[in-house]
Amino acid sequence: xxxxxxxxxxxxxxxxxNTKVAALASYFQKASDSDxxxxxxxxxxxxxxxxVNTTLLREWATELANIxxxxxxxxxxxxxxxxxxxxxxxxxxxxxxxxxxxxFLEEMLLLKAKNEDEKKAYLHENWRQLGYYERFVFxxxxxxxxxxxxxxxxxxxxxxKATGIDEDVLAYKLMGDWKPAQITxxxxxxxxxxxxxxxxxxxxxxxxxxxxAVEDLGEPTEWFAEHKWDxxxxxxxxxxxELFVWSRGEELVTDKxxxxxxxxxxxxxxxxxxxxxxxxxxxxxxTFNALQTRIGRKNVTKALLTKTPVVLKAYxxxxxxxxxxxxxxxxxxRAVLEKLYTDVKNDLPVLHLSETMQFSSWKxxxxxxxxxxxxxxxxxxxxxxxxxxxxxxxxxxxWKWKVDPLTIxxxxxxxxxxxxxxxxxxxxxxxxxxxxxxxGKRTLxxxxxxxxxxxxxxxxxxxxxxxxxxxxxxxPVRSVTPELVFEIAFxxxxxxxxxxxxxxxxxxxxxxxxxxxxxxxxxxxEDLKSMIP
Amino acid sequence: xxQPLLVFNDKGIYCAQADVYLDPWKPVEKAIITxxxxxxxxxxxxxxxxxHRNIPIIKHRLGAITVSGKEWGETFQINGVTFSLxxxxxxxxxxxxxxxxxxxxxxxxxxYKIEDDGVATxxxxxxxxxxxxxxxxxxxxxxxxxxxxxxxxxNDWWSANKADGNTSILFGYSLGKAQxxxxxxxxxxxPILTHGAIENMTExxxxxxxxxxxxxxxxDSKKEDFKGAIVLAPPSAHGSTWIRKMVPYVTASAxxxxxxxxxxxxxxxxxxxxxxxxxxxxxxxxxxxxxxxxKVIATHGYTDIFARYLRELGYDxxxxxTQFEGELAEMETTKETQANA
Numbered sequence: 001x002x003x004x005x006x007x008x009x010x011x012x013x014x015x016x017x018n019t020k021v022a023a024l025a026s027y028f029q030k031a032s033d034s035d036x037x038x039x040x041x042x043x044x045x046x047x048x049x050x051x052v053n054t055t056l057l058r059e060w061a062t063e064l065a066n067i068x069x070x071x072x073x074x075x076x077x078x079x080x081x082x083x084x085x086x087x088x089x090x091x092x093x094x095x096x097x098x099x100x101x102x103x104f105l106e107e108m109l110l111l112k113a114k115n116e117d118e119k120k121a122y123l124h125e126n127w128r129q130l131g132y133y134e135r136f137v138f139x140x141x142x143x144x145x146x147x148x149x150x151x152x153x154x155x156x157x158x159x160x161k162a163t164g165i166d167e168d169v170l171a172y173k174l175m176g177d178w179k180p181a182q183i184t185x186x187x188x189x190x191x192x193x194x195x196x197x198x199x200x201x202x203x204x205x206x207x208x209x210x211x212x213a214v215e216d217l218g219e220p221t222e223w224f225a226e227h228k229w230d231x232x233x234x235x236x237x238x239x240x241x242e243l244f245v246w247s248r249g250e251e252l253v254t255d256k257x258x259x260x261x262x263x264x265x266x267x268x269x270x271x272x273x274x275x276x277x278x279x280x281x282x283x284x285x286x287t288f289n290a291l292q293t294r295i296g297r298k299n300v301t302k303a304l305l306t307k308t309p310v311v312l313k314a315y316x317x318x319x320x321x322x323x324x325x326x327x328x329x330x331x332x333x334r335a336v337l338e339k340l341y342t343d344v345k346n347d348l349p350v351l352h353l354s355e356t357m358q359f360s361s362w363k364x365x366x367x368x369x370x371x372x373x374x375x376x377x378x379x380x381x382x383x384x385x386x387x388x389x390x391x392x393x394x395x396x397x398x399w400k401w402k403v404d405p406l407t408i409x410x411x412x413x414x415x416x417x418x419x420x421x422x423x424x425x426x427x428x429x430x431x432x433x434x435x436x437x438x439x440g441k442r443t444l445x446x447x448x449x450x451x452x453x454x455x456x457x458x459x460x461x462x463x464x465x466x467x468x469x470x471x472x473x474x475x476p477v478r479s480v481t482p483e484l485v486f487e488i489a490f491x492x493x494x495x496x497x498x499x500x501x502x503x504x505x506x507x508x509x510x511x512x513x514x515x516x517x518x519x520x521x522x523x524x525x526e527d528l529k530s531m532i533p
Numbered sequence: 534x535x536q537p538l539l540v541f542n543d544k545g546i547y548c549a550q551a552d553v554y555l556d557p558w559k560p561v562e563k564a565i566i567t568x569x570x571x572x573x574x575x576x577x578x579x580x581x582x583x584x585h586r587n588i589p590i591i592k593h594r595l596g597a598i599t600v601s602g603k604e605w606g607e608t609f610q611i612n613g614v615t616f617s618l619x620x621x622x623x624x625x626x627x628x629x630x631x632x633x634x635x636x637x638x639x640x641x642x643x644x645y646k647i648e649d650d651g652v653a654t655x656x657x658x659x660x661x662x663x664x665x666x667x668x669x670x671x672x673x674x675x676x677x678x679x680x681x682x683x684x685x686x687x688n689d690w691w692s693a694n695k696a697d698g699n700t701s702i703l704f705g706y707s708l709g710k711a712q713x714x715x716x717x718x719x720x721x722x723x724p725i726l727t728h729g730a731i732e733n734m735t736e737x738x739x740x741x742x743x744x745x746x747x748x749x750x751x752x753d754s755k756k757e758d759f760k761g762a763i764v765l766a767p768p769s770a771h772g773s774t775w776i777r778k779m780v781p782y783v784t785a786s787a788x789x790x791x792x793x794x795x796x797x798x799x800x801x802x803x804x805x806x807x808x809x810x811x812x813x814x815x816x817x818x819x820x821x822x823x824x825x826x827x828k829v830i831a832t833h834g835y836t837d838i839f840a841r842y843l844r845e846l847g848y849d850x851x852x853x854x855t856q857f858e859g860e861l862a863e864m865e866t867t868k869e870t871q872a873n874a
Contacts, residue, residue, distance in 0.1 A: 012794060015801050067673050068845065074838045075674045080795055088674040088792065424795060456799070 003031060004039065004101040005137040011148045020150060024158035033185035034102040040188070041180035042146065043155040048181070051111035052119050052142060054082060060120050061086040064127055077476040078424055080417055083139030087132055095129045108141060109181060153392060163189060171391055176200040177252050201235040201246040202272060202318045202326060203391040207381065207398035214362050214401060217382065224330065224356040224385055225365055227377035228400055229313050230288050230492065230506070231278035232295065236312055238263055238271045239322075245277075258300060259310055259350045266344050267351075270322030273337070274389075275314035275354065285376040287494040289504045314341065315354035315381075318389055326389035330397075333389070356383075365401075372403045373533055378491055379403045405489035406505075406531050408433065408523045409514055411444055412484040415466045416477045418451065426466040426478070427451055427459050429510075431488055433501070435525040444482055445525055447501040448490070453510030462513075485517040486510050493531050503528055538614075538632060538639050539665070541853040546641060546665070548632060551611035554578075555630050555641050558856040565616065567643025568627035569594060569708055572857050582609075584618050586654070586741055587626030590708065593737045605654065621645035622656030623810050624709030625738050631659050640824060641665040644857075646809065647816045650680055652713050652742050656820075664826035667857065669811045670789050671831065671839030677789070677813040684717040687806055690785060691722050695761040700782040704768045704802070707731045709810050711765050712738050714787060720745040723761035726754075728775070731765050754778070771800065789813075821848070833857040 010023040028036055041047065062072040072089065079085040111119055126138055140146055156174065160167040173189060176199050210217075217223060234253070237244040243264050245254040254260075257277060267273075279286030279294070290308050297304065317337040318326055325333050334356060341353045359365040369380045379402035387397030410431035418427035428451040432444035454462065462484065469481040489511040496504035503525070540547050545557030545564075553563045560577030567573050567583075569590035574583075576595050583591065585602030592598065603609065605628075608617045618628035623644040630641045640661040649655040677683075687703070694701040705711045707730040715735065718725055725747050727735065732749040750764065759779045770776060771784065789809030790796045797805035811834075812820060821829055821843065829850040831840045836852035843850035 013797075013804050015798075015803070065673060068842075071673060071838065071842055074835075075672050078672060078835070079674055079793060084794060085674060088676070092676070424793060425799070 001097050001099055001101045001104050001134060001137070003027065004035065005134045007039075008137050008140075008146065008148060009133055011150055017154065021154055021158045021161065024150065024155060025161035028159055028162035032100065032102070035100055036185050037180050037183060037188055038101050038105050040155065040159065040174060042141070043150055044152050044174060046178075046180060047141065047144070048105060048109050049112060050143065051108050052123065054143060056116070056119070057082070057086065057123070057139075057142065060123055061090060061127070064124055065089040065091070077417060080424060083136055083143050086127070086139050087136035090127050090135070093127070093129045093131050093135060095131070097130060097134060104138065104141065106181065159189065165189065167391075171203045172200065175203065175246075198239050198242065199237065199244045199252070201237055201244070202274075202324075202389070204233065204235070204248050204274070205390045205398060206393040207383075207400045208393060208395050210382070210399045210401045214365065214382070217362075217399065220359045220362050220365060222385055223358075224334070224383050225359060225368065226315055226354045226356050226381045226383070227372060227375055228379045228381045228402065229276040229278055229285075229354065230376070230378045231276040231291055231310075231313070234275060234277050234312065235318065236260055236263060236273045236275070236314075237319075238267055239269050241265070241269060256294060256297065256300060257310055258305070260312060262348060262350050266348050267340060268321065270319060271340075272317070272319035273312065273314045274316035274318055275312045277310050278313050278352075279308050280311040280352070281309050287376070288492060288506050289494045289496060311350050311352045313352045313354045316389060329386040329388065330383055331385040369401060369403060373492075402491075405491055405511070406493060407487050407489045407511055408528055408531075409485055409517060409521065410447065410488050411482045411519045411522045412462070412480060412486060413444055413446060413482055414477055414479050415462075425459060426463045427454075429462075429486075431486065431508075432482070433523055433525045433528055435501075445501050447499070447503060447525065447528060448488060448505050448508040450486075450488060450508045450510050453489075454513065458513060482519050485514040485519055485522050487512050487514050493528070493533075495532060501525055501528070503532070538634055538637055538663075539641070541855065546855070548611075548614060550634055551614040551616070551632075553582075553611055553614075553616075555632075556643065556857070563611075565618075565630055566591065567621065567630060567641070568623055570624070570644065573643060582616075584626045584628045587628070589737050589740075590626060590734075593734065594708075605657075619659050620654035620657050622647060622649065622653050624653050625712065625741055627653055629657075629659060631661065637662055639663045639665065640826075642667055642820075644669070644811060645820070646812050647820060648677070648680055650713050650716075650810070652716050653709075653810075658820060658823035660825045662826055663828040663830065664821060664824045665830045665832060665853075666817065666821065667811065667833050668817055668831050668836060668839040669834035670809060670813055671817055671835040673814045675789060675792055675809075675813045676815065677807065677809060680717070680808070683787075683806055683808045684714075687714070687717075687785070687787070687808075688719045688722060690804060690806075691718070691763045694783050695723055698760075698781065700759040700761075700779045701763040702766055702776060702779060702782050702784045703763055704766055704771055704784065704786040705788070707734045707767045710787060710808070711735065711767075712742060712744060713808075713810070715744045715747065715765060716742065718745060718763060723763065724748060724758070726750050726758070726762050726764045728764070728766040728770055730767050771802065 007023060007027045011020050014020060058072055062069050075089060076082060076085045111122055127135060130138055156167055156170045160170050178188060233248040235246045241264055243254060243260055245257055245260055247253050279290040293308055314337060317333050320336050372379050382399040382401055384397040410433050412429050413432045414430035415426040416428040418425055430446055430449050432446045434442050435445040436442055466478060466480050471479040471481060488508050490505035490508040492506035494504050495502060536549060544554060544559040544561055546555040553565060554561045555565050556567055556573040557564050558575055563580045564578040565582045569587050574591045581598050581600035588600055588602050603618050605620055606617055608615050615633045617631045619631060621627040621629045621643050623646060627643060629643060632639045638661040640659050644667050645656055647656045691701045705714050711731040712735055725745055727747045727749055735747060764779060783803045785804035785806055786802045787806040787808040789811060791805030791807045827849055829843050829848050831852045832855045840850040840852045
């Protein structure tokens, strides 16, 4: 644990990627095998389930710090991180622990089944003894992920440096549904074991957005275009009569989409499809908002399945007849996919094909792109015909060419402190539009939250405004004098019963600060509703 | 109703009986100044009264002013009101102001800390009925380590950077923090270089405090001058072209705000040392208790939270809005704030 805490401290105290990778690689060279497995698990979001809920954590920390609960809460709002707050308010411990990271995590796994008194005693003992930084790391292990700027990719790079195993091979090995407590470093990383690969998806290939002119891509005939579907990027794996559905976050979501069970037996074993899960009923693609009702649910009820059925819009095939297809050209993979689709489509309404299009000019492609909202897509994907399926986000062969976002001018009405790097700055904003009520009075109605799109210095400026123009405080949230107008961009829009405004926007973010506009000039709710297709 | 001895108006903390202001933020006739940071000693007053150790500092900052200097504990009368200055331990020449009239005693702390930093005259607790206190770090999350520990960490960091072939750049406000750091840096490790703003202020303070030698960085400074050196720079120098010629370097900041991981990460600084010229939570509570006061007025910092907690402890505590850099500049944003951190 001492070494792990020191590692986290090093990772946390540099902004340089190379330093981070070097620190991690050197940790991987020295740590025990079981600590390595746990470290990989933690840095790839496979931490053990939370043994104690955060309400109890707060209570017990408050007790040890001998302060009232409200004072803890106030401190937490300002610090912006629960693990950090607890580590700060408890009087400093002296001891350095000799217990290993593995030992701590094994204790935490067992802790879940214990009663409250035992849990509390365990926490109090550790909080009292551990020094500040180890206590912080201990709390992080208890509460959740480490946001320390180490992506899975960087972790994989460091592990590759330490083991000499190819980065892409490692990325593949580390995917899937393995449990750190039940796997050795040997099996997870070092050993080749084909039966492990049963559930494993391939690392997703991600596209970059086109920033310059599309003409820079060269000859349009070298490219396929498809619509860019707005659903959940997924891989569907069928092997040995079993089905595995993976989302892009490398989460196994098979149980959430029972519709796809129909694939087993209808498409051959040894097939992996890449595509988008989309809501689809009565012959039309639904909105992302509709899909959202499926994403959060673990238990999928019949009613939900009837109300919001989904399909897989397949656009690539990564494995066919048990063979890895990724190095074959896209056009060849497409031919296999299209043949498969034609063979099974009549039996498999749940499988759709994302059609490829060929354009003789970029102008024609642009015309198709401008139709995107009508067909419920976000724009076009442009894929080089001869491109292999790469790992991760790579420039060159796949591009996304989204339609320009919808925009509206809205008034800043509420603000909340950010988290992590932005804790203690008000960076999470709520925006409102004008609405006219029954007696003809104009009021501001909340319609969206956004917390990205401004530069650091703009955030500082807005933060200063908020602190000087606070009307009321509600815990971490403040209402502010309506004065600032921002242009908000969003990708999609739909009617919604869950939103006060009656409208849900997709991926709202701040496009720019309209310093030139007064709040009276902001848009109305009616303007927003008129954008609904 | 009787007028309180000190009131907060749009110009500052005002004693009507004496017609004098404490640390006013708008130009006034007569001002008692606690210390030299710019949010406490502003330009444009007709007459300044301050501790004599603060005189060279505010003259350096404000130019030609009419100022009279006092000793610690020296009493002076203005229209029947008795004033005296007492060490606040914040920076060189920083005072608390004791105001007494007809048996009623108020103390205004200005900015203060209770740890003896070896540079400022150490804080002395003053008994009073009403205690006007800052609470920049009035949250239980703030707990300082002893200066000795922090300075040992800083010197170790410098040594390690030197061993790795890196120049160490340490950010701290040019008045106060820079001299405190300088005083306790170990010149045995390597040369101590300074940014102009720090060099100038340090020269003003040298006659009052013994400190290691420094060398000013100029246009003519060569790459090899930075080898193994530590550079003291104001926070505003971070990200400027000025530090480019020090490559390869690592950066650190010394401030109470470095308690928060987010603060350091947001500023893209490699390392944060928690070192403040203000009281931590326990320090604030201790000094309130030591003053023996019944009433507390919290001025800048986490005032609402601190006052509420004091009320739970049984004090008659409230907050007053001032233009000292409190909530407004919570973490940084302006150079002035660095004065407070």
